[in-house]
Amino acid sequence: MGDRVVTLELVAELAGVSPSTVSRILNGSAAVSQVKKEAVQEAIRTLGFRPNPVARGLAGGRTLSIGVVTQVISSPFYGEALLGIERELERAGYVPIFVSGNWHEDDERKALQTLLSRRVDGMIVLAGRIGNEMLQDVAKTVPMVVVGRQLEGPQLFSFSFDSRLGARLATRHLIELGHRNIAFVTGDLIHEDAVDRQNGYLDALKEAGITPDPQLVVQSDFTEAGGMLAVGRLLSREVHFTALFCSNDQMAMGAALGLYRRNLRVPDDVSLVGFDDLILARYTMPPLTTVRQSVYDIGTEAATAMLDMLRGARPEARLPEPVLVVRESTTRIAR
Amino acid sequence: MGDRVVTLELVAELAGVSPSTVSRILNGSAAVSQVKKEAVQEAIRTLGFRPNPVARGLAGGRTLSIGVVTQVISSPFYGEALLGIERELERAGYVPIFVSGNWHEDDERKALQTLLSRRVDGMIVLAGRIGNEMLQDVAKTVPMVVVGRQLEGPQLFSFSFDSRLGARLATRHLIELGHRNIAFVTGDLIHEDAVDRQNGYLDALKEAGITPDPQLVVQSDFTEAGGMLAVGRLLSREVHFTALFCSNDQMAMGAALGLYRRNLRVPDDVSLVGFDDLILARYTMPPLTTVRQSVYDIGTEAATAMLDMLRGARPEARLPEPVLVVRESTTRIAR
DNA sequence: TTGTAGGCGTTATCAA
């Protein structure tokens, strides 16, 4: 890895041109004669020169890095999105810098600050609690892509997955299986996403002429532990239900355990549906019926949108439609 | 967020001192009179000055960033480690830059290159396939912490979790429950870790005077899908086994599904043990007996070691001992 | 203890 400090200047010297010419070739920022171009490329090769991003950052204001505010870097949900972001950015020579917001407004604010002070060229924000005004404010400094909310502004692009439709599909599936008493576990309603999913659930009930019963709805927090607790609360209310729709797969996993603890079998006693289609969903017992929203694709879309903005184009997100994935955690109501 | 470009120079001006004095205060690199120190701190506060890491990187050679070569950013296993790293580094003002190696030597090499060219102040490498020589070579440029192998060298610190002991504990637990025919699913043996776990398994068998049966050992790859396939291969061999020890939780999850598909019940027909104690392990059905190695702690330990090295101290890793966590996937052998 | 001056490796602005 003999990484001696090979500078642009050395390259220029060897190629017999000025540093500016080398820089121009590197960035394609101006026309350069073919001969010199080749000489420089040759010199770059023999010297093994790699431009120093730090110096570039100082001089040109570009760091070739994109700040990513994620919520919990270790969550299986965000993990897949980060992977998509990383892969997509890499192709354009950018590196993502991930900072966790921990679903905490202060942490998110700090994350933005950290990234801003690192002079990232752009910012991708995955959901979170922070106020829209703050985001719009940051977007004045660097182009920004926000996933999971609707936000308008210059240098600002946002998109959401159609969670509402996804939730409607899931609920409709249960209805088609004959279920009428369908319980629902929401995520933290601070998320637009969580609200959308709840609305999708209500949409489907309405569609089918079923009156929603508030007793069947439990608030939770998108975690496994939360899902398990939710089941406990639901059962303590002593309302009858034959199906349970959880706003994400992680809560569904927790709920499954909660049901199991009460000797309720999935799907024989309770049909269970999740949301997200994490890899895990294939390996739960029984494998989980869920709504696929390709989190990986969300990541690549966000990255692509970012790259579009950076090159001055108007981004355009085209996410795949949500799809219901029927596995074995749901069944026709026993009667 | 009114992030106007507040430079160190402005601070100096406002405080009525020279830029170097401000720098000295910022870095504690030399004694400064109390009066000036206060004046400067005051100025920093009123101006909301935050030093520019990019400029710092160029001038001082320090970027306050640590490169982290992880394998799959989205894996639940690495995710927790990354979280630990992030939290610990943050306390010292460092930011981790994560790049995925994807268990691919080329990718890992590229990751190292990327990180090196970004002038990270240190490198943390989580396992991987890349050759030791290459790592030792990189360590000549920046201090390095390697997790999951034993490596010696200047500016190089490595530590592993005691996987061998962990695996021995797991296997011994099964033996104590009366199992004699214990199948084992290894991870990719390119990992030292995977080898250690296999050795631990063999240790325990030997301890109990059980002759290991190669037919009971299946090679796999640490993924859920791999665990499921492994069960298939095992069953096709038609060897008798009453317990199955998988080298990690993810494979155990896959194995559980594989068993379920063949109508084998856990733990009644087959006792199942995993390794890692991911959060998931608590929510599998039934909850998984496994070996806890706090991946989060591994992350914080790696970060701490890095920080130690950066401040010139000799790092010292003290990881918690592996602990067997008995849940409900194992039971006394039916007789 | 403090300030001055030079430099870190690029890019950007001007002339030529």
Place this chain on the structure above:
DNA sequence: TTGATAACGCCTACAA
């Protein structure tokens, strides 16, 4: 098309 020259924001001798 090319090359000087001046930033970029900070750190670090060196001198005072």
